[in-house]
Amino acid sequence: MIYLDHAAATPVSKKALTAMQPYFADDFFNPSAAYLPAKKVRAAYEDAKSTIAHCVGAKNNDLVITSGATEANNLAFSLIKKKCLVLATEHDSVLNVAKNYNYEEIAVLKNGLVDLNDFKKKLSADVELVSVALANNELGTIQPLAEIASLIRAERERRLAAGDKTPIFLHSDASQAMNLLDINVSRLGVDLLTVNSAKVYGPKGVGALYLSHDVRLKPLIFGGGQENGLRSGTENVAGVIGFATAFREAKEHLNGNRKKYEKLVKILRDELKKGTVEPIFLGSTKHQLANFCPVSFPGLDAERLIFKLEEAEVYVSTGAACAASKGQKSHTLAAIGLTDEEIAGSLRLSLGELNDEENIKQAAEIINRVVKEEYERRK
């Protein structure tokens, strides 16, 4: 198997798995219970939560643990009373929750980066939340959050000066960036931040939302009042401990990771260029996560490529999985102005722990063979 879909899911790291193990059957106690063994579980849980908070430059109390990035993104939007702005290329868990509110999309440039002029135009006096992912899930495009944050700060200042109390906050889903970028809420200038265990070699079903002290959210789930009343339900102790362990591990390897993936992606690109159909590498390769290699083979059917690669045990995806035949285009690829043909031929290759030079070369060879077969079949 050659796995090239780390943006979809990552295998749980050995360390994380080991750290989680005791909390299923041995230290299984409800952290809210009064007796000592439960108190110990509570302590371990809070420690883990603090670790996650520290990984993004925040404190334990600034975090709400959720069931994943989707819930965290949904929760972030609960602060809105008037209006929100979302980047046109956001993940469905942002776009579809935004649709419940008065919302507008911010356009992106052809390279996938936010169109700051469009943003400035749409940053009206009733906007309360702006949501822009740190790195896009289909293209890996890294957005200039600091610039967006400074425009928001200016707007906040303007409102205060005018005596307008409407708050304005910046939310960012950082799920895809956790293995490659040093995420720090102060440096990024965000008020809310989503992180996701499943993308960082932790278990699935755990995520967290960071929120600054000024943010007032409304819970989506009611019950025993856990997570400062913002997310009821017995704590997912093992999951949070796994998440914390994996996140800290990733944090320690940021530099090594970047160098490794820069090298591997370069090899991959160079090899793919030798193929029958000239590939188009999508998005800005300059402002892209080092492990992302979104690519289009115009004229070919990406879904067929996926099925053929699957037979060779090379697993890839398209951000537009199944979307092509559904007659729906990937909204992200459409937003960066790709033609229908380019969209239909797009694959998302995302690298990770399971890749090395050898299997990347092998993967490129197999992709080139399948591309050639499909190209010749079309003729």
Place this chain on the structure above:
Amino acid sequence: MSAANKTVYLGMSGGVDSSVSALILKEQGYNVIGVYMKNWSKDLPGMKCPWAEDLADAKRVATKLDLDFEVWDFEDAYKKRVVDYMLDEFKKGNTPNPDIMCNQEIKFKMFYEEAMRRGGDYIATGHYAKTDGKNLLRATDDNKDQTYFLYRISKESLEHTLFPIGDMLKPDVKKLAEKNNLHNAYKKESMGVCFVGEVGMKDFLKEYIDIKPGEIREIETETVLGHHEGAIFYTIGQRHGLYIGGGLPYYVVKKDLDKNIVYVSRNLNDDNLWTKELPLKDVVLRCDKTPEKVLVRLRHRAPLIEAKFDGKKIIFKNEVKRPASGQSVVIYDDQICLGGGIID
């Protein structure tokens, strides 16, 4: 029948039957073009329509077998000719069979016509049925025979139809899929009406038909035993779904749609439940003359019963449990499907 240079348009649903059909046709040397018929894609509240997944499954098999693959959109026609028909029948108090209508109107009409228009020699489907080029014949697998659903398809389309798995047993179809690594072998089989799913008919009808609660009465005494959500949900002979528990089960024996009353009885011998005759409408005959004695099937997979058919009604030797109006009776002479009609 030489397969070389013959083009077959195969309806591929993503299921194991049409996937194995693709495999067989290809091995026989046909030029096979897989087609996913997009008939319905709408989600219902709390129920996601699986069409995109089915489509991906079909396409995966087509890719694996190196077949051309297309999606043909019949959604408008399906809504008008199958769904609206079904809703109308339910509104009249009948229990229609939309799968039979889908075969008549979509698969063996629109799909067939489009395939011919594009220069195809044949169409093919993964139905368990056989044909000798002229007659519609029962499948080898008696347990799976689907001719009940096919009795209304046009003679012309049947002449240009292949049923690649009609002479196979279902377990062998599955084995062949597994042997060839067709992942569809492991797919859960879809039951009932394709787009409604197993348990969704009631939910589906609720979305489309304005229903009113009404009384459930015991037929012998006119006593009100309880209330129902809508009379159209009930079928004569039906035992389940009456929440008036305790003791012997009640059976639906009559529906008064005007008064919106459902009548039930504990008497299994109630006249409404049994009959020696079934009048048919919209009769389709696949032969010039029917023999005096025929075999009939009252529902899919039900045993064949000896009966007489006079062109308008079925006459049984002994009383049979009365099938719901709107359902089909299909007539056979041994292996040959002679046609059938809809219970009036």
